[in-house]
Structure formats: C-alpha cells, structure tokens
Amino acid sequence: MLAKGTSNKTLQILQAAEQDGYGVLAAIAYNVEHVTALVRAAESSRSPLILQLFPSTLKQLPSLVYAASAACKSASVPISLHLDHAQDEDQIRHVVDTMPFDSIMVDMSHHEHHENLQKTKELTRLCHQKGIAVEAESGRINGGEEGIADTGDLEALFTSPEEVEEFLGAEVDLLAPSIGNVHGDYPPAGPQLDFDRLKRIRQQINGRVRIALHGTNDFSEELTKECIAAGTTKFNVNKLLLECWNEFLKHNSHLSIVQLIDQGIDILQKETERWMEVCGSAGRCVT
Numbered sequence: 001m002l003a004k005g006t007s008n009k010t011l012q013i014l015q016a017a018e019q020d021g022y023g024v025l026a027a028i029a030y031n032v033e034h035v036t037a038l039v040r041a042a043e044s045s046r047s048p049l050i051l052q053l054f055p056s057t058l059k060q061l062p063s064l065v066y067a068a069s070a071a072c073k074s075a076s077v078p079i080s081l082h083l084d085h086a087q088d089e090d091q092i093r094h095v096v097d098t099m100p101f102d103s104i105m106v107d108m109s110h111h112e113h114h115e116n117l118q119k120t121k122e123l124t125r126l127c128h129q130k131g132i133a134v135e136a137e138s139g140r141i142n143g144g145e146e147g148i149a150d151t152g153d154l155e156a157l158f159t160s161p162e163e164v165e166e167f168l169g170a171e172v173d174l175l176a177p178s179i180g181n182v183h184g185d186y187p188p189a190g191p192q193l194d195f196d197r198l199k200r201i202r203q204q205i206n207g208r209v210r211i212a213l214h215g216t217n218d219f220s221e222e223l224t225k226e227c228i229a230a231g232t233t234k235f236n237v238n239k240l241l242l243e244c245w246n247e248f249l250k251h252n253s254h255l256s257i258v259q260l261i262d263q264g265i266d267i268l269q270k271e272t273e274r275w276m277e278v279c280g281s282a283g284r285c286v287t
C-alpha cells in the first residue's frame with residue numbers, strides 16, 4: 001500500500017471522502033466531450049471527481065489520456081485520472097512507464113486465484129514505484145460493459161473474508177468487492193446487493209484500504225446513498241451518467257455537429273451534477 005499521507009491524488013480524494021462520509025463519482029469517459037462535461041460538473045458543483053478511461057480507449061483514441069490529464073491538472077477542484085479494468089500485463093507496464101495516470105485497476109481476475117494474487121502483487125509494486133495507486137477486484141464481478149470484456153462462462157464469486165486479507169496482502173490501495181453487483185444491465189428485478197457482506201468487509205478492512213463499487217447501471221438514488229453509507233467511497237459509474245448523452249445523440253441527429261457537442265455537454269454536465277449531490281460530494285471543495 002502507498003503510505004498514509006501519500007501525495008497520490010486518487011487516494012487523497014478518497015481518504016477525504018472516507019473521513020467525512022461521502023462518496024466520489026469515478027466516471028468513465030469515452031471521448032473528449034465526456035471529459036469536458038464531467039470536469040465542468042465537478043467545478044460547478046465544487047466536488048472532487050475521479051475520471052476513468054478504459055484500456056480499449058487508450059488504443060482507440062491515443063491522445064485522449066493527455067487531454068484528460070491536462071483537464072484534471074488545470075481543474076479548480078481535485079480530479080484524478082484512473083485506468084479502469086487494466087487486464088493486459090504488457091499494457092499495464094507500458095502505461096506505468098509512459099502515461100500520466102494517478103491510479104490503475106489491476107484486474108487479473110480472469111486468472112486462476114493464486115496466479116491472480118501473484119500477478120496483482122507484482123504489478124502493484126511496479127505501480128507503486130511510480131507513485132501510482134492500485135485497485136483490485138476481490139472475488140469476481142460478473143458481466144461486461146462497453147469497453148471491457150465479458151466474464152463469459154466464468155462464475156461470479158462473492159468476496160470472502162479470506163480474499164480480503166489476500167488482496168490486502170498483495171499491497172493494493174483500493175478493493176472492489178463482489179457483493180451481487182454486476183457489470184452491464186441488471187435483470188428486471190434490479191440490483192440485489194448483499195449489504196451484510198459489504199458491512200462485514202468494511203469492518204474487516206478497518207480503514208486499511210478504500211472500497212470501490214463497480215456495476216452501478218440501473219442504481220436508484222436511494223441505493224447509491226445506501227452503498228455510500230455502507231462504506232463505499234469510490235462509486236464507479238458508466239451508463240448511469242452516460243445514458244442521457246446516448247439518448248440525446250440518438251434523438252437529435254438533425255442538429256449540427258457544433259450544436260450536438262454544446263448541448264450534449266450541457267446535458268451530461270447537469271446529470272453529473274445531480275449524481276454529485278446524491279453522492280454527497282457536491283460543495284466539499286471550498287477553496
């Protein structure tokens with residue numbers, strides 16, 4: 001683990017959130033319009049933010065990481081840059097050597113358990129040498145979403161107490177537990193989360209690392225607040241925010257490109273501001 005009192009931006013943002021009992025959006029951006037809207041929302045709400053890119057986006061739009069990094073650094077509120085679900089060891093090594101990320105989710109969950117732990121520990125140490133914080137997934141969160149591979153036939157595995165200790169032993173800074181959350185859309189009954197398990201995980205962790213929640217499509221405001229009250233500080237969002245952007249584009253193809261960009265950014269900014277209120281992060285950055 002990176003030391004307490006670290007200058008790592010992701011950890012500073014999440015430590016402040018844990019101390020004061022609120023959550024921080026960790027929002028996926030697929031393009032520069034998303035980056036712009038998310039950063040504007042953070043500034044207008046005086047809220048911290050974690051901006052997330054998928055590894056596939058680094059290949060698709062190689063310059064976006066630099067635009068996103070510049071937007072984070074020039075913002076008037078704390079915003080960190082995070083690489084979500086990095087599953088390729090070679091790419092992780094390349095990213096660590098060459099790109100300006102504050103934190104990386106080292107996701108080796110497609111490997112067998114002991115290999116997963118061993119690879120996670122090795123890559124975590126590599127990240128830490130560069131001051132980059134590391135998130136890992138304990139258990140296995142099922143499903144897939146735009147930009148990350150589906151877990152296919154692999155079975156969802158809920159996080160056990162043993163796994164919590166094993167991943168802490170791999171020296172990670174953030175843990176993403178599997179408590180019934182899934183990537184992608186939920187079945188008609190909606191999310192069925194095991195809150196008792198989440199509370200026990202939080203007790204067991206006892207402030208040693210921060211908790212990240214993945215798989216938040218279809219979450220209500222109430223469920224989001226419940227997850228944050230149960231100890232989640234990093235609240236990953238993708239479609240929960242971006243659906244308004246997708247819908248806007250779908251229904252407004254008659255507009256000019258400039259209008260689409262301007263109005264699309266406005267709509268996504270407002271939706272992000274709403275969720276920053278829900279998470280309790282709005283108004284936390286007073287200076």
Ligand SMILES: [Zn+2]
Nearest residue numbers: 085183214215
């Ligand atoms: Zn995820």
